[in-house]
Amino acid sequence: MEVRFREVDPFNCWLWLRFQDVPSQGERKYLDGILDSWYVIGRLGGFNAENLQVHEESDELSYMTYDNSQANSAMPALMHNIGQIEYNDIWARFWIDFGTSDSICIDVLINVLSKLDSDLLRLEEIIIGGINEDWVVDKHPDSLF
Secondary structure, eight states: OOEEEEOOOOTTTEEEEESSSSHHHHHHHHHHHHHOOOOOOHHHTTOOTTHHHHHHHHHOTTOOOHHHHHHHHHHOOOOOOEOOEEETEEEEEEEEEEOOOTTHHHHHHHHHHHHHHHHHOOOOOOOSSSSSSOOOOOTTTTTTO
């Protein structure tokens, strides 16, 4: 699975997925569930790189002291909106307003899609940002900017 980045506008971004074969209805539902879950985590502030205390502790988690004041003082990092995934033959796309969420959200999505590719649904390519010349993109109705 190849991952490519084009011009990324975090408040108005299209993500493109190219599959090896046309995904079945079951595979589409599975992918929809993944994207819904990813968005809910982002909408609730889960992708906040300013508060990664457990990650930064590294491998010694036993009896770690979690600092709630640090967690509460972190700037909010919230995804704003996501559009419905659209399918066109071996392509799929969806629009996202990353809002103030940190770019760790993209890493998490790539990790999940990579596992999906190896276990269930063959993905040839993920393109983050930009447009595909053969699939016209109008201004998304939920875009704030």
